[in-house]
Amino acid sequence: MLKANTVRKEISKPQLRHIYAMSHELGLDDDTLHEMVHSITGSHHISSLTNDEAITVIDRLKGNMKGFRRFTKSNNDTVVNRIGMANEAQIKKIYALMYELKSYDEPGYPLVTINKRLRGILKKYNKIDDVRFLTATDAWKVIEEIKKMIISEKRKLKRKARDDNG
Numbered sequence: 001m002l003k004a005n006t007v008r009k010e011i012s013k014p015q016l017r018h019i020y021a022m023s024h025e026l027g028l029d030d031d032t033l034h035e036m037v038h039s040i041t042g043s044h045h046i047s048s049l050t051n052d053e054a055i056t057v058i059d060r061l062k063g064n065m066k067g068f069r070r071f072t073k074s075n076n077d078t079v080v081n082r083i084g085m086a087n088e089a090q091i092k093k094i095y096a097l098m099y100e101l102k103s104y105d106e107p108g109y110p111l112v113t114i115n116k117r118l119r120g121i122l123k124k125y126n127k128i129d130d131v132r133f134l135t136a137t138d139a140w141k142v143i144e145e146i147k148k149m150i151i152s153e154k155r156k157l158k159r160k161a162r163d164d165n166g
Helices: 013-025 030-041 051-061 088-102 114-126 136-165
Strands: none
Touching: 013 030, 013 051, 030 051, 088 114, 088 136, 114 136
């Protein structure tokens, strides 16, 4: 009986440097990079990745290689033309819905920024921290969840108006 090949080829130093250089170029802080690596590979430490896992992380950072353009520094740091990832229109829709959701906040509601609230939604439903890591499919799911939250807020407002008048 043949033994399974248990040799594990570790990440090379050039791969490690490449991952950190790309993340720096993309404007990712270390925490965001490590969360992304953990979500892709399950590993908490970049230095403990295998060669294959490092290639996967590098490909993800490159936006699956094809159609990749660098992050544009716009109002909401969106990314465009990344195959399989959320497109600019989806990200704009998410932010538009977040502003609509914020419009239902009551006066005196704790001041939470839209980005912080969005980060919470992304963590809850997608286990990620930033819209830049949303796939196109996940972006539509986030859009639908935010729409449900807006509907819920509208119902609360109607109920409150009815109770105040009744």
